[in-house]
Amino acid sequence: MITTCNHFLIYKHSTSVMKILMVCLGNICRSPLAEGILKHKIKENHLDVVVDSCGFESYHIGCEPDYRSIEVAKSYSIDISNQKARLFDETFFKIYDKILVMDKNNYRMVADRASMPDDLNKVDFIMNVVSPGRDQEIPDPYYGRKQDFVNTFKLLDEATDRIVELIKTKQWQ
Numbered sequence: 001m002i003t004t005c006n007h008f009l010i011y012k013h014s015t016s017v018m019k020i021l022m023v024c025l026g027n028i029c030r031s032p033l034a035e036g037i038l039k040h041k042i043k044e045n046h047l048d049v050v051v052d053s054c055g056f057e058s059y060h061i062g063c064e065p066d067y068r069s070i071e072v073a074k075s076y077s078i079d080i081s082n083q084k085a086r087l088f089d090e091t092f093f094k095i096y097d098k099i100l101v102m103d104k105n106n107y108r109m110v111a112d113r114a115s116m117p118d119d120l121n122k123v124d125f126i127m128n129v130v131s132p133g134r135d136q137e138i139p140d141p142y143y144g145r146k147q148d149f150v151n152t153f154k155l156l157d158e159a160t161d162r163i164v165e166l167i168k169t170k171q172w173q
Contacts, residue, residue, distance in 0.1 A: 021096040027055025027085035032065035036080035060085040093119040100126040103137040129162040
């Protein structure tokens with residue numbers, strides 16, 4: 001969907017459901033992988049968490065993820081083929097508890113849209129859950145080979161393992 005997904009109308013006012021947004025540039029490579037991997041782990045662990053993704057480039061709106069992201073995810077038994085690219089919207093600061101970005105450029109673009117100091121408290125690099133404060137980037141595999149997508153998957157797999165652990169141990173609110 002291009003705008004805020006309908007299922008967020010259900011969760012928007014609930015304080016018990018954690019809502020996590022993954023953000024990359026085009027919402028076709030990294031953030032769909034992050035969304036798909038985390039959704040898969042959330043389901044496996046029976047957690048009450050909503051996960052979604054978006055990007056900043058309008059030329060992919062409504063498109064499915066890059067075929068290489070779909071293939072790599074599928075090789076790990078994760079289906080991301082039904083996801084559709086959408087744009088980041090300032091209202092997401094009100095909806096999501098955590099906004100996880102893939103690189104410095106994404107961080108800057110999200111931060112530029114923050115209207116309140118509390119908005120920025122929700123934003124972080126996804127890899128900071130693994131290596132706090134390092135602001136490690138997830139390289140964009142778009143212009144690379146399939147192995148670059150596999151490497152991206154592995155980094156996101158490590159980060160999402162840690163996210164699930166933090167949620168399960170209630171260290172991440």
